[in-house]
Amino acid sequence: xxxxxxxxxxxxxxxxxxxxxxxxxxxxxxxxxxxxxxxxxxxxxxxxxxxxxxxxxxxxxxxxxxxxxxxxxxxxxxxxxxxxxxxxxxxxxxxxxxxxxxxxxxxxxxxxxxxxxxxxxxxxxxxxxxxxxxxxxxxx
Amino acid sequence: xxxxxxxxxxxxxxxxxxxxxxxxxxxxxxxxxxxxxxxxxxxxxxxxxxxxxxxxxxxxxxxxxxxxxxxxxxxxxxxxxxxxxxxxxxxxxxxxxxxxxxxxxxxxxxxxxxxxxxxxxxxxxxxxxxxxxxxxxxxxxxxxxxxxxxxxxxxxxxxxxxxxxxxxxxxxxxxxxxxxxxxxxxxxxxxxxxxxxxxxxxxxxxxx
Numbered sequence: 001x002x003x004x005x006x007x008x009x010x011x012x013x014x015x016x017x018x019x020x021x022x023x024x025x026x027x028x029x030x031x032x033x034x035x036x037x038x039x040x041x042x043x044x045x046x047x048x049x050x051x052x053x054x055x056x057x058x059x060x061x062x063x064x065x066x067x068x069x070x071x072x073x074x075x076x077x078x079x080x081x082x083x084x085x086x087x088x089x090x091x092x093x094x095x096x097x098x099x100x101x102x103x104x105x106x107x108x109x110x111x112x113x114x115x116x117x118x119x120x121x122x123x124x125x126x127x128x129x130x131x132x133x134x135x136x137x138x139x140x
Numbered sequence: 141x142x143x144x145x146x147x148x149x150x151x152x153x154x155x156x157x158x159x160x161x162x163x164x165x166x167x168x169x170x171x172x173x174x175x176x177x178x179x180x181x182x183x184x185x186x187x188x189x190x191x192x193x194x195x196x197x198x199x200x201x202x203x204x205x206x207x208x209x210x211x212x213x214x215x216x217x218x219x220x221x222x223x224x225x226x227x228x229x230x231x232x233x234x235x236x237x238x239x240x241x242x243x244x245x246x247x248x249x250x251x252x253x254x255x256x257x258x259x260x261x262x263x264x265x266x267x268x269x270x271x272x273x274x275x276x277x278x279x280x281x282x283x284x285x286x287x288x289x290x291x292x293x294x295x296x297x298x299x300x301x302x303x304x305x306x307x308x309x310x311x312x313x314x315x316x317x318x319x320x321x322x323x324x325x326x327x328x329x330x331x332x333x334x335x336x337x338x339x340x341x342x343x344x345x346x347x348x
Binding site: 103104105106108109112113117118119121 | 227229236
């Protein structure tokens with residue numbers, strides 16, 4: 001399944017319709033493990049939009065219906081905790097999954113407290129996506 | 141709602157841990173109540189009692205996570221601080237997903253625990269105050285007549301008295317009288333305050 005960048009959408013002129021009939025997409029902020037994430041999401045037949053950074057992700061959340069978001073702990077322009085707040089302001093209740101490399105318990109708790117739906121350990125990324133993201137996509 | 145001071149409940153199957161936590165909590169002047177099992181805690185717990193819960197994750201019988209689920213099922217809003225010596229990330233994530241207030245891994249500094257307890261008690265006080273305020277508003281809503289309720293729903297959507305009268309098939313003067321009764325019964329000083337009350341008692345919407 002092709003992954004499109006939201007900035008490309010902006011360049012194309014105008015947001016996609018956020019009305020009925022448009023399937024919600026999975027927002028994925030570009031990260032080290034993007035290839036594996038996209039592979040799993042393709043296997044789950046989930047439409048994906050890949051964003052370059054946090055600001056790009058927030059812009060997309062404001063104009064497109066989203067199934068969920070998969071973001072790294074740190075992005076070039078903001079931390080996951082800040083992005084979660086911004087995404088929730090744009091799309092209240094949106095499930096945001098944060099991919100963390102070998103997280104400590106305290107780190108995972110901090111991320112959860114900032115409003116994440118779940119923390120996914122990048123060392124077991126595919127399994128984590130299947131456990132946390134797949135059930136949510138099945139309920140679309 | 142009961143007015144006695146908040147209690148810090150401790151549920152841990154290890155007697156030494158229970159004793160040391162109870163001592164620590166009481167050392168800062170807070171009432172503490174320790175239980176050796178989830179079942180023992182549930183047998184004596186009244187969800188109207190203010191406080192917070194320090195909960196061991198792994199216990200024989202009902203685990204800490206199972207106790208948290210049971211409390212959720214019963215509609216208890218008590219903040220839960222998990223304490224564990226064997227914490228792993230999936231366990232912490234599950235606890236937080238179920239609404240845990242915090243998840244603390246042993247060993248920890250006494251002050252870290254006390255800080256979390258104070259924050260949990262503050263959260264409990266806030267949520268109880270909010271629930272009490274909502275209950276008060278619901279009680280006022282229950283005093284409205286069916287017609288007053290209709291008028292209230294329309295005026296809080298921003299409709300003018302004249303429009304409300306046309307929609308309900310009554311005169312503008314009648315709407316004004318109902319409106320005055322609504323404002324009085326709801327103890328609302330302004331339309332904005334009335335709208336806020338209605339919103340406060342509305343169910344939150346979730347996405348997705």
